[in-house]
Amino acid sequence: MGRRQLEIVMSEGILRVIGLMSGTSMDGIDVALVETDGEIIHRLGPAGFHPYDTADRALLRKAIATATTLTDREARPDELADAEDMVTHRHIRAIDSFLSSCQFNPGEVDLIGFHGQTVLHRPEAGLTVQIGDGQKLATHVGVPVVYDFRAADVAVGGQGAPLVPLFHRALVRAADLDGPVAVLNLGGVANVTYVESADDNVLIACDTGPANALIDDFMLKRTGIPIDRGGVHASQGKVNESVVSGLMHNAFFLLPPPKSLDRNAFDLPDLSALSVEDGAATLTEFSARAVAHIVPLLPHAPRLWIVCGGGAHNAELVRRIGANTGAKVIVADDLGWSGDAMEAQAFAYLAVRSLRGLPLTLPGTTGVAAPTTGGVLAEPAAEAELAAVAP
Ligand SMILES: Nc1ncnc2c1ncn2[C@@H]1O[C@H](COP(=O)(O)OP(=O)(O)OP(=O)(O)O)[C@@H](O)[C@H]1O
Numbered sequence: 001m002g003r004r005q006l007e008i009v010m011s012e013g014i015l016r017v018i019g020l021m022s023g024t025s026m027d028g029i030d031v032a033l034v035e036t037d038g039e040i041i042h043r044l045g046p047a048g049f050h051p052y053d054t055a056d057r058a059l060l061r062k063a064i065a066t067a068t069t070l071t072d073r074e075a076r077p078d079e080l081a082d083a084e085d086m087v088t089h090r091h092i093r094a095i096d097s098f099l100s101s102c103q104f105n106p107g108e109v110d111l112i113g114f115h116g117q118t119v120l121h122r123p124e125a126g127l128t129v130q131i132g133d134g135q136k137l138a139t140h141v142g143v144p145v146v147y148d149f150r151a152a153d154v155a156v157g158g159q160g161a162p163l164v165p166l167f168h169r170a171l172v173r174a175a176d177l178d179g180p181v182a183v184l185n186l187g188g189v190a191n192v193t194y195v196e197s198a199d200d201n202v203l204i205a206c207d208t209g210p211a212n213a214l215i216d217d218f219m220l221k222r223t224g225i226p227i228d229r230g231g232v233h234a235s236q237g238k239v240n241e242s243v244v245s246g247l248m249h250n251a252f253f254l255l256p257p258p259k260s261l262d263r264n265a266f267d268l269p270d271l272s273a274l275s276v277e278d279g280a281a282t283l284t285e286f287s288a289r290a291v292a293h294i295v296p297l298l299p300h301a302p303r304l305w306i307v308c309g310g311g312a313h314n315a316e317l318v319r320r321i322g323a324n325t326g327a328k329v330i331v332a333d334d335l336g337w338s339g340d341a342m343e344a345q346a347f348a349y350l351a352v353r354s355l356r357g358l359p360l361t362l363p364g365t366t367g368v369a370a371p372t373t374g375g376v377l378a379e380p381a382a383e384a385e386l387a388a389v390a391p
């Protein structure tokens with residue numbers, strides 16, 4: 001990309017952006033196209049998904065275990081270097097196949113928002129680590145890339161997560177919904193955005209607890225398959241109350257928002273005495289109860305919960321969220337949004353905000369003292385530079 005083209009990208013106006021998200025459930029990479037100026041969502045385009053294979057997931061799990069020892073966010077000991085390389089290459093492949101399925105050339109895309117894979121999130125220690133090489137991605141695809149979205153917020157005392165709330169609010173505004181509404185992402189971890197009303201600025205967000213992470217870990221351990229598809233097992237089981245109340249005793253639930261979680265903040269309890277169905281029902285009820293626990297900590301109880309993320313496909317989890325909150329629950333797709341693509345769309349939107357120096361986080365979303373921008377821009381090497389390094 002030449003300097004002139006980058007100037008066009010940096011200028012005011014609507015950009016065509018690809019967002020990429022590799023979430024805590026480690027199932028794969030969500031890809032989505034958005035047209036936006038970083039304020040208004042002008043168009044939500046096509047979306048895709050590029051799964052990790054079993055070996056990729058095993059490598060990521062090892063990398064996450066290794067990352068617990070990190071004190072330097074740039075260090076890549078042991079499996080972390082291999083995992084970062086794998087993550088970058090899988091994203092390159094995800095973009096290539098997405099572009100060919102949409103029949104776009106890279107030259108028709110202005111910008112990429114690349115979240116990477118979180119391997120460690122300890123904001124209290126000033127550490128949040130997302131692996132994935134933004135510079136390599138930019139050079140390979142030939143499009144500028146914004147990456148490393150969380151570090152700037154953590155560096156000035158924020159939680160560094162969740163980052164999707166400003167995108168959730170833009171969606172709520174575009175749909176002109178009556179507040180208060182809660183947009184609830186059910187990934188490995190659950191996070192909620194509370195929008196008081198479409199036309200004011202009260203925005204509160206936080207992680208609420210595990211969504212699918214413990215369910216997935218339990219299902220993998222007991223059945224060899226890391227998912228309770230549709231919540232079918234949970235729907236046939238009986239909740240073990242003492243396990244749920246034990247899990248709810250975690251100090252995390254006493255904290256007011258904003259607050260965030262590492263994927264492995266909660267250990268899988270010993271459920272060996274329970275059937276697969278009862279174990280799944282118990283963990284599903286725990287996730288739902290954790291969501292409902294946030295309600296008294298919000299200014300008003302949301303009148304509507306809009307559920308997105310993979311957990312929106314788990315009917316039993318959605319049903320239990322309705323039962324625990326006592327409110328109306330709908331899935332994002334009911335509003336014409338894409339529950340599966342929403343996080344990838346959010347990182348496309350945030351990439352434009354980053355490029356334009358707009359805040360990604362607010363005191364109400366991450367606890368940061370003042371609205372804060374973030375992200376790092378990687379420009380593709382100019383043709384002359386590429387020629388110089390060519391073999
Ligand atoms: N059909 C389904 N039935 C039940 N659960 C499902 C279904 N499809 C996806 N899930 C769950 O959703 C999870 C993936 O959700 P998603 O892709 O939103 O998470 P993520 O983006 O990786 O995580 P996070 O949002 O925490 O970063 C899977 O781990 C799985 O447990």
Ligand SMILES: CC(=O)N[C@H]1[C@@H]2OC[C@@H](O2)[C@@H](O)[C@@H]1O[C@H](C)C(=O)O
Pocket residue numbers: 023024118121128160161162163164165185187188189190191207260261343
């Ligand atoms: C540190 C990190 O990667 N956190 C993720 C995770 O997955 C869900 C929840 O925990 C949320 O806080 C965040 O992701 C979304 C995309 C966010 O930042 O809004």
